[in-house]
Amino acid sequence: MSTLAAAPETLTVDQAIFTSIRSPMGSGYRLVAASTGLSPEERRELVQVCPSHGNLCDSGPEATGFASFPLRSGRQCLLFAEHAGPEHSARGGQRVHTHVLVLETKAFRAFGCDPFAVLAGLAGRVEPGWVQSPPRHLEALSVTAKPAALADAGAGPSNDQAEIVIAILRAVLDEPRVLVTGATDHRRLMHWIIQSLPVAVRGGLTFAAGLKASPARKFRLLVASDDRTEAARFLQDGGVRHIAWSQPPELAPSPFDAWLNFVARHWDAGHLGQLQALCAKLTRDASAATLTRVVALYNDLERVALVNPETLDRLMQNHARMTPQNELEHELLERFRNAAQQREPQATGVAAEPQ
Amino acid sequence: MSIANPVSSSRRYTTCLICETTNPSSQAACSECSAPLALAQATIEQDREPRMVTILGDSNVGKTVYLGFLLDMLSQRANNFEAVPKGAYSVDLQQLVISHMAYRMFPPKTPMETNQWNWAYYEVCKRGKTPKWVDLVMPDLAGEAIAAEVASPSTFRIIQNLLSKSAGLLLLVDAALAANGSAQPDFFALKMMSYVDAMYAGKRGERITTPIGVVLTKSDYVPDCFNDPLRFAEANLNRLWNMCESRFATVRYFSCSVVGSLAFATGEGDDVVTPVPLHTALRGVMEPFEWIVDQL
Numbered sequence: 001m002s003t004l005a006a007a008p009e010t011l012t013v014d015q016a017i018f019t020s021i022r023s024p025m026g027s028g029y030r031l032v033a034a035s036t037g038l039s040p041e042e043r044r045e046l047v048q049v050c051p052s053h054g055n056l057c058d059s060g061p062e063a064t065g066f067a068s069f070p071l072r073s074g075r076q077c078l079l080f081a082e083h084a085g086p087e088h089s090a091r092g093g094q095r096v097h098t099h100v101l102v103l104e105t106k107a108f109r110a111f112g113c114d115p116f117a118v119l120a121g122l123a124g125r126v127e128p129g130w131v132q133s134p135p136r137h138l139e140a141l142s143v144t145a146k147p148a149a150l151a152d153a154g155a156g157p158s159n160d161q162a163e164i165v166i167a168i169l170r171a172v173l174d175e176p177r178v179l180v181t182g183a184t185d186h187r188r189l190m191h192w193i194i195q196s197l198p199v200a201v202r203g204g205l206t207f208a209a210g211l212k213a214s215p216a217r218k219f220r221l222l223v224a225s226d227d228r229t230e231a232a233r234f235l236q237d238g239g240v241r242h243i244a245w246s247q248p249p250e251l252a253p254s255p256f257d258a259w260l261n262f263v264a265r266h267w268d269a270g271h272l273g274q275l276q277a278l279c280a281k282l283t284r285d286a287s288a289a290t291l292t293r294v295v296a297l298y299n300d301l302e303r304v305a306l307v308n309p310e311t312l313d314r315l316m317q318n319h320a321r322m323t324p325q326n327e328l329e330h331e332l333l334e335r336f337r338n339a340a341q342q343r344e345p346q347a348t349g350v351a352a353e354p355q
Numbered sequence: 356m357s358i359a360n361p362v363s364s365s366r367r368y369t370t371c372l373i374c375e376t377t378n379p380s381s382q383a384a385c386s387e388c389s390a391p392l393a394l395a396q397a398t399i400e401q402d403r404e405p406r407m408v409t410i411l412g413d414s415n416v417g418k419t420v421y422l423g424f425l426l427d428m429l430s431q432r433a434n435n436f437e438a439v440p441k442g443a444y445s446v447d448l449q450q451l452v453i454s455h456m457a458y459r460m461f462p463p464k465t466p467m468e469t470n471q472w473n474w475a476y477y478e479v480c481k482r483g484k485t486p487k488w489v490d491l492v493m494p495d496l497a498g499e500a501i502a503a504e505v506a507s508p509s510t511f512r513i514i515q516n517l518l519s520k521s522a523g524l525l526l527l528v529d530a531a532l533a534a535n536g537s538a539q540p541d542f543f544a545l546k547m548m549s550y551v552d553a554m555y556a557g558k559r560g561e562r563i564t565t566p567i568g569v570v571l572t573k574s575d576y577v578p579d580c581f582n583d584p585l586r587f588a589e590a591n592l593n594r595l596w597n598m599c600e601s602r603f604a605t606v607r608y609f610s611c612s613v614v615g616s617l618a619f620a621t622g623e624g625d626d627v628v629t630p631v632p633l634h635t636a637l638r639g640v641m642e643p644f645e646w647i648v649d650q651l
Contacts, residue, residue: 026413026539027415027539028413028414028415028498028499029414029467030502030503044507044509044510047507047510048510048511051468053463053464053465053466055466055468089415090627090629090630091415091460091461091463092460093464213470214468215389215468215469233470236382238379
């Protein structure tokens, strides 16, 4: 399946750096550099949201964290934080260096609402040396948008991991807010979650991974450490589904079960590229009913070559009455009908032979 | 009333003392500003308005250490004060500071995230002919949050709310940096006082009467500061001094120091030099507080 019909367009991405350094103008955590496209209101919000001292879940020198959420201005914000050596005031702990990317919603959608695709698109544009020596000035970046390449889909969760990741996906689709604790590789986990959600869902998913809870980071999904104090902070507001990585919850029925089973099957078969391509086409409506219809159509399309003539006939009758609700359903239905029509003479011929 | 839930069962909601947001009483902290709801609940019990004293200052000026030692001295009835913490959370800050200093370490940097600030609520009384009990709320704010609020008001509304409700302010300024020729402490203090001035919005010609104690921290570097803090401020923090003279009616200058001797350590191959407080020698910690309480 193709991902983008139109030619890739060049988009602008604003950027900023939030960290603690000493300079003639001051010291401590603040926006030390920002491109001019960021408005004062956006800068203010970044100061509220960016992690400061001790706010990565892991206290080790290699800790990282990231987040994706819309700013009040409507633009999408992506944060990528890491530890960058001892904090300059030498009161213990690591300095947190956060690189911020801000892009228009249209640009974010051009990347399939996938923060990792945005990061991949900017590969080589961000200087590694900025972590130790942040620049004083930053320019906005021009980048050619493309969703994550199908070849970069990577490996899905192992059989052991699939159960818990499906539980997390279910919670993300069903619940208003979700806390996941104890996952060791939160980047890989978020990659699986993003790649398994339709673009229409990704666009509305605010999340943070590897960052401690704070009032300014009240996102729908938080992937954090096992620390009970941290979990308590996130859970205190109520209405939060808590999933511990080491204890997969019992799965209650969900209106999204058809989709989740579909995802699990594709992981198991290693068909992540196909899953990703399908998710990329669900850009508007990803309700449970729509996803169930899409999965049914896709499954029937796969079955055309395998079923007996009677079953094929029944499937064709079912789909003859079907009215597609969106472009993807229309495409799948067309493909089904073409495949069924090609198969039909063969099926009739087989049935006629015994006579 | 049970210890676990001091608010009566008829009170299902608690209004935050700082930002006045209504929260379910079962929550520990305000969902808007993260101030402990226990502050409001304790106020209901006391049936008297608490007085807020807010400690302000730039990052690394010594707010956490100052407040921690102050609270610890009050707990030990220094200077004839009697102080009772209202809730175990009120002891967290002094425990943090005393524990770290006992191991010859300064406490860690206070994060900008409001849900990670320490709050202290104490009942305080100075014993004398007419003892008067005062309820004091003293939050330990992050210097960078204060700086961000001053630079762009409404970044941290909790600071605005705190200042608007404060009966007194203690502005901590790094005397060591100022004496060393750095203008940074003076500029920060000037911005801070300008912000306070704008907040209280006094008429031209009318000076703001909220008592403000200017505490010159790390004065062990500049012993002369103890002799005449006012003259030190006039000479080394002239912008601040002029601002206070012009716009504030009740200002007093104090010198303060907590470290008796300081060493500097670095690891092999390390670029970072870590200051090591070898022992504490508290000087001038109580006086600013005593003065503020007298003004209330």
